[in-house]
Amino acid sequence: MQTYNPITQEIVDKLKAITGPSYVKTDKDILVQYQTDYENDPQKFHMPEAAVLPANAEEISQIVKLANEYHFPITVRSAGTSLADGAIPVYGGLVLCMERLNKIIELNEEGMYLTAEAGVRTLDIQKEAKAHGLMYAGDPSSAESCMIGANLATNAGGLRAVRYGVTRNQVYSLEMVTPTGEIVECGGILKKCSTGYDLEQLIIGSEGTLGIITKVTVRLIPLPPYHFDVLAIYTDPRQALYMVPQLMKAGIDPTSVEYMDNSYVRDTADYCHYSDMPHYEDGIYVIITVETFREDELDTKMETVCNICEETGAVEVLEADDRIWNMRRNIQNSCELVSKVFLTDDVVVPVHKIAPTIEKIMEIGEDYPFQVKINAHIGDGNLHIVLCKVNMTDEEWAASVDKFHHQVYEYAYSVGGRLAGEHGIGAKKLQYMEEFTPSGELQVMKTIKRAMDPNNILNPGKLFNA
Amino acid sequence: MQTYNPITQEIVDKLKAITGPSYVKTDKDILVQYQTDYENDPQKFHMPEAAVLPANAEEISQIVKLANEYHFPITVRSAGTSLADGAIPVYGGLVLCMERLNKIIELNEEGMYLTAEAGVRTLDIQKEAKAHGLMYAGDPSSAESCMIGANLATNAGGLRAVRYGVTRNQVYSLEMVTPTGEIVECGGILKKCSTGYDLEQLIIGSEGTLGIITKVTVRLIPLPPYHFDVLAIYTDPRQALYMVPQLMKAGIDPTSVEYMDNSYVRDTADYCHYSDMPHYEDGIYVIITVETFREDELDTKMETVCNICEETGAVEVLEADDRIWNMRRNIQNSCELVSKVFLTDDVVVPVHKIAPTIEKIMEIGEDYPFQVKINAHIGDGNLHIVLCKVNMTDEEWAASVDKFHHQVYEYAYSVGGRLAGEHGIGAKKLQYMEEFTPSGELQVMKTIKRAMDPNNILNPGKLFNA
Numbered sequence: 001m002q003t004y005n006p007i008t009q010e011i012v013d014k015l016k017a018i019t020g021p022s023y024v025k026t027d028k029d030i031l032v033q034y035q036t037d038y039e040n041d042p043q044k045f046h047m048p049e050a051a052v053l054p055a056n057a058e059e060i061s062q063i064v065k066l067a068n069e070y071h072f073p074i075t076v077r078s079a080g081t082s083l084a085d086g087a088i089p090v091y092g093g094l095v096l097c098m099e100r101l102n103k104i105i106e107l108n109e110e111g112m113y114l115t116a117e118a119g120v121r122t123l124d125i126q127k128e129a130k131a132h133g134l135m136y137a138g139d140p141s142s143a144e145s146c147m148i149g150a151n152l153a154t155n156a157g158g159l160r161a162v163r164y165g166v167t168r169n170q171v172y173s174l175e176m177v178t179p180t181g182e183i184v185e186c187g188g189i190l191k192k193c194s195t196g197y198d199l200e201q202l203i204i205g206s207e208g209t210l211g212i213i214t215k216v217t218v219r220l221i222p223l224p225p226y227h228f229d230v231l232a233i234y235t236d237p238r239q240a241l242y243m244v245p246q247l248m249k250a251g252i253d254p255t256s257v258e259y260m261d262n263s264y265v266r267d268t269a270d271y272c273h274y275s276d277m278p279h280y281e282d283g284i285y286v287i288i289t290v291e292t293f294r295e296d297e298l299d300t301k302m303e304t305v306c307n308i309c310e311e312t313g314a315v316e317v318l319e320a321d322d323r324i325w326n327m328r329r330n331i332q333n334s335c336e337l338v339s340k341v342f343l344t345d346d347v348v349v350p351v352h353k354i355a356p357t358i359e360k361i362m363e364i365g366e367d368y369p370f371q372v373k374i375n376a377h378i379g380d381g382n383l384h385i386v387l388c389k390v391n392m393t394d395e396e397w398a399a400s401v402d403k404f405h406h407q408v409y410e411y412a413y414s415v416g417g418r419l420a421g422e423h424g425i426g427a428k429k430l431q432y433m434e435e436f437t438p439s440g441e442l443q444v445m446k447t448i449k450r451a452m453d454p455n456n457i458l459n460p461g462k463l464f465n466a
Numbered sequence: 467m468q469t470y471n472p473i474t475q476e477i478v479d480k481l482k483a484i485t486g487p488s489y490v491k492t493d494k495d496i497l498v499q500y501q502t503d504y505e506n507d508p509q510k511f512h513m514p515e516a517a518v519l520p521a522n523a524e525e526i527s528q529i530v531k532l533a534n535e536y537h538f539p540i541t542v543r544s545a546g547t548s549l550a551d552g553a554i555p556v557y558g559g560l561v562l563c564m565e566r567l568n569k570i571i572e573l574n575e576e577g578m579y580l581t582a583e584a585g586v587r588t589l590d591i592q593k594e595a596k597a598h599g600l601m602y603a604g605d606p607s608s609a610e611s612c613m614i615g616a617n618l619a620t621n622a623g624g625l626r627a628v629r630y631g632v633t634r635n636q637v638y639s640l641e642m643v644t645p646t647g648e649i650v651e652c653g654g655i656l657k658k659c660s661t662g663y664d665l666e667q668l669i670i671g672s673e674g675t676l677g678i679i680t681k682v683t684v685r686l687i688p689l690p691p692y693h694f695d696v697l698a699i700y701t702d703p704r705q706a707l708y709m710v711p712q713l714m715k716a717g718i719d720p721t722s723v724e725y726m727d728n729s730y731v732r733d734t735a736d737y738c739h740y741s742d743m744p745h746y747e748d749g750i751y752v753i754i755t756v757e758t759f760r761e762d763e764l765d766t767k768m769e770t771v772c773n774i775c776e777e778t779g780a781v782e783v784l785e786a787d788d789r790i791w792n793m794r795r796n797i798q799n800s801c802e803l804v805s806k807v808f809l810t811d812d813v814v815v816p817v818h819k820i821a822p823t824i825e826k827i828m829e830i831g832e833d834y835p836f837q838v839k840i841n842a843h844i845g846d847g848n849l850h851i852v853l854c855k856v857n858m859t860d861e862e863w864a865a866s867v868d869k870f871h872h873q874v875y876e877y878a879y880s881v882g883g884r885l886a887g888e889h890g891i892g893a894k895k896l897q898y899m900e901e902f903t904p905s906g907e908l909q910v911m912k913t914i915k916r917a918m919d920p921n922n923i924l925n926p927g928k929l930f931n932a
Contacts, residue, residue: 182909194890
């Protein structure tokens, strides 16, 4: 178990000298907001000793150097929307908040890129791009509140990854403060590059353990003027799932392919107060979005999609209106109707394994006392399993969740899957990361972490035991 | 200057025990083939002390452990098509040849991926995919001879990167032997992943300095059934170059946008013995390829492309026939008509900076005694500058090449460019890498290299001074 020094008054004074006194917090009433993120289980909460809200990379650099000098841990916090306990300061110490790095620096229409500080909300980047007739294609479900730097840190996925890829695929370059406090730029606005190690790709997805991302430049793409959303309703999950490979091979290039099991259809309809949803009782909803640059292309692609859905057994194929997307967006909220404590999980498998994986998980779930709910970005093999605690005791819950996860992860790894498709590992899955990652691969990760962060200052207790 | 131990008879015997005696070469007559790659300047050649042709990852693992034990350097060699002295054993030692790892292991149509040993030729992967109605989109100009593992090692680009991205974007996973001899798999057949560091992206483009790639799994995509190739001929290079942004914003999604200056039009036509090429005397050729999934889409896109070319000042817009592509493919060979020794360079800049960059290079070139020839993948900002030595003395040549490069690289970095878009740094540009890379970024690269390869065994003298 790693140990650190406490944050003394001397350190607090030095922090205040760096950022100005009003940006260092030590008051328990204020710190309490930083003890969790989207984690809803109080057993997972941890209080930091202090929080700091720096203004820029230079201040962050000084803070990180201070942490190395006095040996206290830093946990980076963006909007606190992590579903993997990623923003929880599991070793106490200092929480470093990114919210003041909130400026969009440049949108270059000719070069089709946007540069922003790391604390800019993803939604604001999407809006800014759209205002210029362009698109930022990264689109995590939490886009309204999450911040772009954290999207990079977790390699956030989201709803449009089938066509556009994940956050990793949107990034040209980034600026970071290294674990020893240097400010380093990685990458460039380049479509090709073969000039040394691809550091930005190493940093993306490293969950703040290899550097604090302070600035990012993302690519913008032409905004397709046309789109349609189809809702295909199935009553047999296998038919819904086996539709995916047909769709992927048809050259349609869909933007989204979203799956909601029947429990979600019911709960999200109830949550949104929609009383007349089709097949409320027995329907599985698959939402397919296609975007095009030409209107006639839209018609022929829509026809192809509808045909594929009907041929694979959809009982109804409709245009998906705003209500459907509103239900999709409220998936997380709707779980609160079922249980105050629930656990959202994130697993990814090869796309052609998504059908047997969901079947297997449903089969595993039958042996457990909790309700198992599944929604999935089935176009990219990424599925979210929600377990609802309802009235179980803490002990029952902890033991059965762990047992369930072992069964699910063992299956996922057996078909080439991984622990997390888009939420990251955080503190939540650290033990599973240690257990399921092949030792050679894990060893290389640890070698890099130890070389870059010799004092283990940045985000300890996340990803793996460094 | 790093020093190593010589390869003694004891080491040779141990190598023979690993691979079988016929796969270890120490005969000078045989070793001479390994002293260079596509480098044509004998001053850059280096003889290895021995060469080994292992059969698989297990043998490579043992060889690498031996190198760590006896402290001799290993230079990995695939097809020897490097244009950056990447396969030259600059510290002598052992050349490790990948040619026996030449099996395609699996093509999975349902999962749309292909797994191959690292020494399989890229062309054979393209062919195998095509035979199944699929496409492997990586397409370096040297595809006929180069090997897939080396494509990863250099993050090879090529002709189709505008639409499909570079090698980095085609890879699902890889197996490597680490610098200390462990066999490690990185990545998975996953469209999303947020499960620890993205090691495969770190290894890709690391030019064999962080691991020897032994197996790769690449994505395959649906093969678009339709395509057209347009040849737009310009007489003013600026008009040709300023066409690119128009094309990129039109939602055409071109596969290739290739630029050949007039010297290349003449030399490649001469090389191919084509006597009646249009605008042989004054033409700049831009070749544009577009692929589609529907026939009617082909017609409308072709119309759009032709309109853009005509509006931007093309003097002729024709269908590009096989002869045009044959000329393009013989760019490198045609230089031999001009000069026995010539130097191929590779620079990348942001796409919207390609026009001023080419103008600037032509301007710089006017002050030098050698001929400057330029061809470019202008759709992704990647340009190749060839300098022809002709009758210059070695001293004149070395001094003026170095001065020219400094001017070009300074300009490229000033617009956000980098030293290499697709050829890598190799030994050829190591000094420039040390000079032009911002020190913070270079330091992080060296930290990783030293941690992963503490004895500096793999490909020393490449990329940077480790």
